[in-house]
Structures are given as C-alpha cells and as structure tokens.
Amino acid sequence: MKYNTGCKYFDKWFELCDKQPTSIWNLHLRALILKKIEKQHIYVDVKKVDKLIKTIEKYRPYKLAPVQKFLHCIPYTYLAPGIKAWNEILIESGRGFGKNAYVSDYILGATSNVNGIKGYNVDIVATSEDQAKTSFTDVYNAIGDNTDLQRAYKRTLVEIEFVRTNSKVKYYTSNAKTKDGLRPGAVVFDEIHAYEDYDNIKVFRSALGKVPEPLTIYITTNGYVRGGVLDDLVTEGKECLLEQDLESKLFPFIAVIDRYEEWDDPSLWVKANPMIPYLPILEQEYKDAFRNAKKRPHMKVEFITKRLNFTMEDTDTAVASWEDILATNQEVNWKDFMGCSCVGGVDYASSRDFIGVGLLFKKIVNDNTKYYFKHHTFIVEESLKLVKFKVDLDRAISEGLVTIVPGKTMDPRYLTSWFLNEVKENRYIIEAIATDDYRYELIKDDFNEVGLPLTTVRSGPISHGKIAPIIEKLFADNNLVFGDDMMMRWYTNNVKVVTDGKGNKTYQKQDPERRKTDGFMAFIHAMLKRDSIRIATMSNINKGFKTYTY
Template sequence: MTFIEEYYNEIMAGNIVACKRIKQVYTILMDKLYNRKDNWVFDLELANRPIEFIESFCKQAQGQLGASLELMLFQKAKHQAVWGFVDEKTNLRQYQEVLDIRGRKNGKTTELASDELYMLVGDGEGSPEVYNIATKLDQAKKGFNECYKMVQQSPDLNKHLKKRKSDIYFHANYGFIQALASNSNGLDGLNSHMVTIDELAAIKNRDIYDLMKQSMGSRRQPLLNCITTNGFVRNSIFDSQYEYACKVLDGKIKDDRFIPFIYELDDRDEWDQEGCWIKANPGLGVIKKVGFLRDCVKKAKGDLAFKATVMVKDFNMVENSASAWLRWDELNNEKTFNLSEMGFKYGIGCFDLAETTDLASAKVICMRPDDDTIYVMQMYFIPRTKVNEEDERNDEDQVPYKLWEKQGLIKICEGNKVDKYHMLEWFKELRNEHDIYLPWIGYDPWHVDDSLRMSYENEFGKAAMIPVRQGVKTLSFPMKELKADMIANRIVYNNNPIDKWCFSNTEIRTDINGGIQPIKGQDSRKRIDGCVSLIIGYVVLLDKEQDYLNMI
C-alpha cells in the first residue's frame, strides 16, 4: 500500500481529522492512482526516492542534533504525490509547483531543507540551481542555514557538500543551493531547478514569484515549492495562489502541473475545539506540541489582538492585521452592482483631503426604497509624482496605482499635489451624468479652505456642506455602527480593491471611556483615506437618516 492510500484511508475513516481541502486533494490523488489520467502514471520507486534519501542521509539540525529524520505519514504521502506521478514516456515528473499551507511549527523549514538537499544531490539533474527565496535576504538565509546545519550533522552529506561564500556546492554535479532576496542583483539570469519560497504569505509584491517561476523554463523537471502559513498581507500573491488552488481542487481550473495541500480549519468557530486543531496542524502531537497550542488558544480568549495572530498563524484563517479595526472576514464583501441599473436619485457625498500630496478619497452613499443595503461609489485621486515614486522604489511594498488607473478606480493628477477641484468635478459628474443629487456632502473642515467650500456651495447649495470634525466624540459611535453594518454585509462597495486596502490598513485608538477613532498603523505608507471618507459619510448618514429615507 502506498502512503497516499494509507493517509487517504486514515482521514476518510476519521482516524485522522482532516479539513475539506485535504480530503479533496487526496480524493483526486486516489482517483489518479486507480484511474489513469492522460499520460501520467504513478511510479512507486520514484515516489519513494526522496523519502528514502531524507530518512537515510538528512539529520536533525535543531533539537536532538544529528538524529535521523523520520517523516510523518502526511509528509510521506505528500512526497509520494509530488515525486511519484510521471510521464509514462519520459519518466519526468508531472508536478512542477506545490503550494503547502499549514500552521506554524509543523516542520515546514526542516522539510524544505531536506527537500532542497535531495533536489541538489539525488534528483539526477545536471548543475542544479536550488534557491531559497524571500523578500529580505535575512529571511531567505534562514532556510539556507537550515540546509547547512543539516549537512554538518550528516557525515555522508558533509563529505560531499561544501559551503562556499554564498552557497552550498556539490562538486559531483556542479550544483548549488543559494539564498536570494527580491532586491538581489541578477535574478533575471537564473536557471532554477528548484525554488523554495518559505512563508509565501509574507511576500507583498508578486513580481519575485513570477520571475522565479519563469526562471525554471529550461529545466527538464523543475519544482517550485511554496510552504507557508496564512498571513496578514491581503490582496497579495498568497491570496491569489490560495484562490487558484481552491479552484483547482473544486474542478473549476484544470492544471496538471500544480498541486495544493491546504491544512486549515473548515470553520472559524472550530478554533477553540481541540479535536479540530489537527486540521490546520498535521504535525500536532509529534512535531508541534499540543500543550503549546493549548496555551496559545487560552491566551487568545482574553487577548483579541493575539487571537488574530493565533487564527492566522495556527489555524490559517484569513485576517488582515493583528491590531486592525476590521478583520478580513468583516470587511470583505465581494458583491457588486451596476450603477446604471440602480436608479439612484439621492446620495450622500463625503471626501477626505488629509494629504493633498498623497492619496485622497471621495465617496457617495446611496440607498433604495425597501432595500436595507447601503451602496457606495468611490473615486480616488493621487498626484503624478507619488506614482512615479512608487515606480522608482520597485520593492515589495509597491502599490499598483497605474493598474488601478487603468481599471478606472483612481484619477492621477498632474504635478505634486491632488487638485482639490477634481474631486468636485467627480461629484458634478455623478449629478450630471447619472442624475444623482447630493443634498449633503460631509467633509473634514481642517483641510477645506473657504474658496473650495464656496465652490461646493455654489454647485450643491449652502446647506449641503456638512463639516465633520475628526475625533473620538464625533467618530466613535458612527464607526461602531459602520462596523456592525460591515459585518452584516450591508455595505456594498463594488468589491473595490482600494477600499479593501484602506479598510484593512485602518487601526483604532481607544480612550479610557471606550471611544474610538481611526489611525494609521506604524507603516506610514499604508493609506486609510478611503476608510476615513466612508466614516465621514456615515456620520452624515446617521445624522440625516430620516430625512434621507423620506427623500428616496
């Protein structure tokens, strides 16, 4: 019996508790074992080679130094799946990309290091180039150093593998293992046999992923191996890969070269049910200590900020920030609407001009008779110089302003400042082209001078302009009401990615009375303008709600 079959039987019998996504992938693998798909066949000898290599030659680099590695059943089944399915004519591997999502402290780094050593020494490739990749070189070196320590603990490997200045070299086939970061020079010239990305969820810019995947184009049977927990970075390469993996498992996309192993809770409410923890932690009880996780869950029950970390890192649930105002599941609403079909007649305008040298946001809130939904239209504005600065940085924090411009989500103002009157023109456009009248427009008076205010009054009436001063006294109650409506999916903002970015960046300051107001986090490059403008609009909506409902 193969390890694939053994693991499948254990999870289907309930002897090993597994989540939906793991059951899906092993159901697919079992079907492939018994029902040949296209030209792919299973070769047991090739499937077992990496397992035998790891357990024979790789030694513990942490804890019990020098002890032999013994893979758990879930790891053996995975290795047979990745290395065992081959083309019947060429005997070359089917799978060229692996996505493995599992909770922290489940043996990810050790497993990756042993896989890299196998791909360097035992995979039969001439001059194999094996790379550890991360956004920062220090992070990439963690996996590389794990490889080197493993070599040092293994007498057999230590005879043949030598550490040079920047790599681990195998003279017999002229191959090497090297750590690289996204800002390393010469990434375009790589000829990768294996690329390891540890903690994919920490990568904010997908360019390095795309570049490394393309670097494998001339190899016979390359492998891109990503092992990660979930993370706090949203709308990232991780989210894209996770969505893609789910579509593959659901049969919506056919990709014979990609295989995902997603260990996660099936439901957020399972987080304090000890019997479900193994769903996201396949090494629980052997690699990861149950007592450690039990203590983390206990602490999380009394510490909401730490709970977010536990949900993400131990159970692979989606969150956006450990101290964010809104969790990802609270802010994420993918519903959309077509403005031309909605029949809106009246709306409430709002805008935030906190920094004219940076991102600015305008919104219009609309409702319809006999419809509890609050619909949000938005437009963002940014100076050209700010966009150029982002292009010049070209790092992992880069914001895709030009893509958003192409999508019609943001207007780029020439020069080094946002033209305040462009925002007024957008409000006039909604009125003139879509027949949406704005009886009220909320704004922060700190950033609006008399001439701009008078220009709005000339267009929409003197009573239309509603000053909304920033502070706990004004914003706390509306923010709490807005959060409740966001959780209830009552706020439909057309799945706007800039809105999501701003919502997920927003943190709160709480006073001694429990009052709250929005603040930026420590990263000054994360913008919250879109969230602030909506909060301003909500202040006006709550104040004018009955009058507005009578209008519509």
Template sequence: MDEYIEKVLTGEILASKKVILACKRHKKDLERAKTDDFPYYFDKERADKAIMFMEMLPDPKTLQTFPLADFQKFIIGSIYGWYRKDHPEWRRFRKAMISVARKNGKSLLISGVGLYEFLFGKDPAYSRQIFCTANDKKQASIVFEMIAKRLTALRSRDDWVKRATKRVREEIRNLDDYSYVRPLSRDTGTVDGFEPYVAILDEYAASKTIEMMELLESGQGQLDNSLTMIISTAGFDLNAPMHTIEYPYARKILEGEIEDETYFAYIAEQDNIEEIDDESTWIKSNPILSVESQYERVMNYLRKRKKESQEKGTYNSVLIKNFNMWRQAEEDSYMDIETWDDAEVPRADIQGKKVWFGVDVGRTSDLFAISWLIPFEGYWYADSFAFVGTKYGLDAKIKADRLDYRHLEEIGQCEITTLESGVIDTERVYDWLHEFVSVNDLDVQAICFDPAQYGPLLTLIEKNHPEWEQIQIRQGTLTLSMPTKQFRDDVIEKRVVHAPNEILSGAVNNAVLKTDNNGARIDKNKYANKIDALDALLDAYAVCFTTDIDNYLTDDDILNGDFGF
C-alpha cells in the same frame, strides 16, 4: 499521498476548507491529465523518489530520520509529481505557498526541498542558485543552517556527497556542478549574477514590502524550471504582502475564481474563531496531529498556549501563531478582519443611485480620500477612491504604507499625482469627482467633509455644483462616537457592505478604537499606517446612519405605477 487525499475528502481527516480544495484540485487534475487539452501529467515515481529522499534526511536536532507526515507527503508529492507534457523535465508548479501553524515542521520540510534541489536539481544542470530568504538575516539563516546540518549528516554517510560538497562560511557549494546555497535578506547586499533557481521565502508574513519577492521573480526571468516557495504562519500585519497579495491569490486559485496552473497552495488554518473551543478541530491548522506519535505532545502544547494566552491577555498571538489565523495585533482593533471580509460583495451597479460622499483631505504624505455610501434595499453599499501624493518619493510611500499604489492605480482604486512637486492637485480631485458623478448619473445628497484643508475643494464645488450640499463634520469624539460604533455594528449585521477595495480594507485593518469621556472614535495603530479612506467613510456615515433605509424610497419607486396613496 493518495491515502491522505481520500481521507481528507471523506472527512476521516479533518482539514481546513482550503486544504480540502487543494485535494479536490489534485484529484480533478489527475482526470484532466488524461486529456490532450491539459498540458501537465503526474509522475508518481518521481514524486515518491522525492518523498523517499526527504525521509532519509536526519532531523538536525536529533540526527534521527522520521517518515514524512501524510500532509507533508501531499505537499512534496504535488511539487515533485507534476510536470509539463511538452517538457517532461520542467516542473508544473513554479510557485508554492505553504501555510501552517507553528511547530508543524514547515522549516524542516522546506530545508529538505532546498537540499534535494542542491544535490539533484536539473535544468539547469550546472550553477543552480538556491537562496534561503527572509525579512532579516537571522530568519534567512534558519533554513540555511538546517540544510547545512542535514548535509553534514549526509556527508558522513555517503562518499559522493562528502567529496562533492563543501561549506565555506555562509555558502554551501556543490563542487561537481558549481551550484550553491546561500541565505539572503534585505541587508545581504548585491548578489552577482543573480538567478535564483530555487527561492525559499521563510516566514513571509513578516515581510513589510514586496521588495524581496520582486527581486527573486525578476532574477528568475530567464529560467524555465525555477521554483519559489513561500512558507509561513499567519501574521499580525494585515497589510503585509502575504496577506494582501499572496494569500487572497492562493485562495482564489483554490476556489476556482482565477486559473493559475503553475501555483500550488496548501493552507492549513482554522476556518473560524469558534473552532478554537473545539479541540477536535485543531488538526485543521496543525496537520501534524495526524501523526499518532506526535498527537499528545502537540495537543498538550496547544492547550497550554491557549490557557496561558487567555490568562495573560495575549489570545490574538496564539490565534495567529498556533492556529494560523490572520488577526490584528492590537486587542483594541476597531474591527476584526473576518467581520470586514464577510461584508465584501461584488462591485455593484450604482447607475442613477443617490449617494453620500465623505472627504478626507491629504496633500503630500497623506492620501486624499473620497469614500461614498449608496443606499440599496435594506443596506448601505460602500466604496472608496484615493489620490496619492509623491512629495517624498512614490517608492518610499509604497514601502511606508505597504500598499502597491502602482498596481492599485492600474485596477482603478487610486490615482497617483502627476505634479512634479508630488503634491495632490485639488482641481484634479474635483474633475475626478465631477466625472464620477456624471458617468454614473449619481444623485448627490451631500458631501460630508473633515474641514482640515478642505477650503480649495469647497470653493470649486460651490462654484460649479452649488446644488451639492456640503456638510462639515466636526472631528471630535462627541460627534463621531455614535456613528463609529453604529458603523461597526452595521457591518456585522450586513447593513453596511463594501466593494473589493484594498485601500479601504487597509484602513479598516489599521484602525484602532480610542475612547475618552465623550465616547469613542478611530485612530491609527502606528504613525505611518493610513486610515484616510475609513475616516472619509465615517464622515459620510455620520450623516447617513440616521437615514431609515429599511423604508427607503427612491425617485423611481415613487414614480413607478405601483406606488400610490
């Protein structure tokens, strides 16, 4: 474990930025552990004990035992080496996210964790519940069956294990302490006395909602020593909870942006798409390449996958599954996620600025989106706000849109309608817009709108703010083709940047580019996916993109003493 960390930090083993940060975090914490202020300590003996157990387990396919790879020792050593100083039997890391490319032994590794906890777990000493979970029953059974097969091999070697354990259909029982292992998925049904001591979420990137995570975490509420392990390769769905919630949370922990001492993260990925052309970097997403005996087999597999994908037009799939990079599933995606993420900036001070609003009206199932563009020196700053209808139920909408609107309302990115009908109240939309402009002392240049259902808001603005110019944006390709293409180019060149905004980012992730004889415009990739916030933003941009912000002058520029003729 220590050798791996040193090799990563010295560059002898090439690793992703996030893996390097994970190694730096461990080394830093070893120094912090020497102080009274840091409440955790590292027990190398206990870490080594867990590693030794994993190494004595047979591979279910060959029934042979193999040493753990160096990166696997780092993962297991971290999870089983750190403990609380005030309760030495309680683990430090209560949640872990492990993300590597396919064929790097992640399911095999995690089955060892499940079996170790089943046989030797403590606190509670009895009735430990270990669940192998996934989006569907078939996936949930993969790790469960690995545990069962490895246990069968142990039973043939050890009399105590043989006497103390038993499999009954889809449950593995410890007869000595009443613990058990079960597969669990959305279609499993009710689980009595649900308290998951260890919860393994396999291929979490495939989960469309946070239902399973909420179920597991709520069940762990009364446990002091529980463990949740998320293990997954990247996925196609950029609005999946793993990508929108867990992945950015883990990244922020590793980068030191937020502090969570109980969360462990190991994310092996390519740092950019250009690295795919350099085979020497493939170890970043495939750390198993550090194992000499596996090197040629894995490299030949990756070369073949890359070559075939380029010939068949399935390159995105290989980038996702074999190089652990989050990508849109559609080859005609409007904008790649790296481009959009690179253009994110901290929320700006917009006090007293000129503003162009774009409006896309929704009443029941759609969002009522208001997006805006504000000129700064040399670039446009974009942000958005949404009103959420609940006509068919808020939980159903959260599930369909894959956006946690309750959380987004708490952080100020949307507002959920309070009308019993579930319909969005246009008067409330107007009140919010009026207040937003007033509080920020904004100079409204235009309200750029999609005419569909816009009439009620148009009337309210005409009555109360006749000075706000309202500009209708025709929704055909002929009108929107040029600003749609230019917006993407300007995001690439950082001439358009954006605030952190999950609804707007989700819309960008959902958008695909449709073309006809008149040009191009965005559309959504599936019926349920929302692009309302981006539609609203492009309505504003259809007016803004002709404005020369390189030579843009504000009223303050003109009125200050430095301006003259």
C-alpha cells in the same frame, strides 16, 4: 470522495481533507488547485516527485505523511514545460509541523539529479544566523550520515555543493547590503514573521531569474509583528484563495484554527498542524502546552499564536473579517438609484497621492437598512514613481475605479467634475459632501464655485467612536454594499481600529506608506452625514426625486 487529478499525492491529500478537520483556507486551496487543473491544465511532474520522495525516504530518518508528499509536489507543478504553476510558496503552520525538514528535503531534490538543472543554487535566509543555519545544518548532517551522499556532495560549514550539477546551498542573515553576485535557483525565507520590512527579501528575490524555474519559499509560524511581511503575504494568500485567483503565482498553505473558540478543542488542532496524527510525541507536546496555557495567561497567547497559528488581536483591530469585507461585493446597479438622495465623502492624506471620493445611498431591503457606497479614486501620477503600492492598479483602472492624474499635485477640479458628472448622468440629489476640517479648507473654494454642498465632519476618537459600532454591525449583517469594487475591499482591509485607554476608537492605517485608506475614510465621512439621506424605497426609486441642478 474520490479524486482523479493525475497525481496520486494530490488525490490522497484531497481525500484526507474530507476525512479530518481542515483549515477553511486549505479547503479553499484544494478548490483552487482543482480549478487550475480544470481551467489551466496544470500538471505535476510525477516522475520527479516520485524520485524525490524515494530519495527522501532513503536518506532521511522518516517516512513522509500525505500532507508532506502533497507539498513536495508544488515546486514541480507546471503550467507548461519549464513554467511553474506557482513561483512563490508560503507554508504557514503551527510549531512542530516540520517546515525546516520540508526545506531540507526540498534541497536534496532541487540541487541534485532529481531536479537536474545545472547551477540550481539554494539560498536560505533568516533574520538570525541560528535560524538561517537550521535547514543547512540538517542537510549537512544528512550527508554526513550517508556514504552515498558523501560521494555526491562536497560540504563545508558554510557551503554545500552537489558536484554533478554544481548546485550550491548557502545560508545568509539579515545584512542585505553584501549580496552582490547572487545567482540562486531558489530562495528560502525562514520564519518570515520576524521580518518587519522587505529590504532583505528584495535583495535576494531580485537575483532570481538567472537560472531556469526560479522559486521562492516562505516558511513560518505566526508571530507578534503586525503589519510586516507575514501579514502582507497571508493577506495576499487569503485574497487569492477566497477569490479563487487563477492568475496568482503565490501558493498559500495556511494551516490555522478557523475561530478563537476552537483553541481548547484538541480534535481541531490538526487544522493548524496536520502532522499531529502522525507524530505522537508532537501531539503530547501540544497537550502539555495546552495544560500550561489554561493555567498561565501569557502561555495561552503563546500557545494560540505559535501552536495554533491564530492571531488573537485580529478580532480586536480589524474593521471586519475578510469574509465580511468580501460580502460587500453584492450585485448593484447604480442606475437603480437614479434621482435618489445621497451624501458624498472626500478624503486624502496628501494632495500628492491618493484621493478617495464617493456617494453614499441607503435603502430598505427586507426591513433592513442597507447602505451602498459608490466610490472612485484619483491618484497623482508622480506618487507612483516613489512607492509601489500593494494593489493591482492596472486592474483597478481597467475596471473604472481609478483615474491617474498627471503632475505632482491634485487639481480639485477633478473631484468636482466627478461629483457633477454623477449628478448629470444619474440625477443624484447630493444633500452634502463631507470631509474633515483640514481637507475642507483646501478644497472649499472649488466646490463652492460650482455649487457643490461641501461640509465638514469631525475626525478622530469622538466621531469614530460613535460610528464604529454602526460600521461593525453593517459588516457583520452584510448590510454594506460596495459592489464589485476591489479598491474599497483593499482600502477596508488596510484599516485597523485602535482603542485607547479610555475605550475610544479611531480608524488608522495598517501601514502608512503602502496601504492606503482614503476610500474607506471617504466612506466614514459620508456615514457621519447619513442622517441627511432620504431613504430610497422601491416606490420613490421608480418615481424619482426632484432633480437638482448644480
């Protein structure tokens, strides 16, 4: 297929995606870019990119491949003059792709007349000095190898400056307390798979904005730290790609094999490292590493994680794939369940932050039993002052999924009012409202006072172990429906399944502070009482059940 985007470097890479195996994420990326061109009229400053590529190929010891030229367009893609289409760039690819070379080449353009912005400093950050110095040293040596560059730059072993624009390049490590006075145009975070928290990132990114066209670049292979910065960014990137989010300012280039089964097919390795076809030595390194991986189990994990960018433990710990979580977004009209039987669920870690409530229905559809969960979240206002949760709460509030409760603790009457209002408006027949023993003791009086049938369910390995295979199958068969509920998608994606030495499974949080699971656990509590639900069929939906009054 031929493309005509107005940028030949976009067109060439888009065409290559049709001709060679490409990660599903980068196919989604292509679709997103085309959509942004159509809807937002984003454009590439082709003159700058042409000049950059000419500079790179003049002063660097290689010619650029189409994928590299494509990626060099992204910092110079705009919504409007001076407003970047993306102000964060994530490049996650297999080892040997040339991520540090990309940064070095970017620096030659960003600090020079190619970019043309005075004082456009570039700070390179990593968790170790050796890693932080990688691209810096690369630029330092490139200048030393070229007389023209030596005239244009001043350089020491700790700072490089393009004289005409007064743009400086420096490198830093993970001591986040000594960076007052930063004034970067761009910040590069190298190998973010090693970052367990955001301390350093917050310090450096908070300095952006003093110089026009601020940019953050994250480069990395996959790693072994789970629940850290990389997982957050990749999750955000995948959500952006799958939902084709035009408003996101994160550009996620995620090169990875799509399934574990692809690891031993050399023809598919290009998905994780699109530079393999252009670098015979790199291809041979992959083949050698593959031979070792087949003989030595510990090398197999290294090969799959670092060379192919695939997280092996994903299939063991995730409640469901992100695609299956998205599949819960099936059209549903909750009025269709008017007068139907259901069970409720309530969960919260603390009465001081998030409280998830919901109602669970089941219905026979084409001989399959489908479960429908109608959810709502209450959030204590005070908790939002303490932690910035990684979810768009403004959007959730506008969509009617979240209510902010004033004060420092939750008044249980908000919860009882929600259930009573659902009964009043929809004549739902609530057979039971499930929660665990601890929550039951805290809210039972308020529920009993208004006649709501609060009951307890066991929580932990025994009950979770029984329900886990059922939950897994519901997701896999797309027989679980949340409707268009971004909060339930977020909750579900925040849950991990932990298996102990006896094979018992429990649902736990990926991150105790920033990733909440209350809505999902309310769903689990309700599922443990699912046998109390009288199945909804089209006949009894239309006829309506007997109405209960609470």
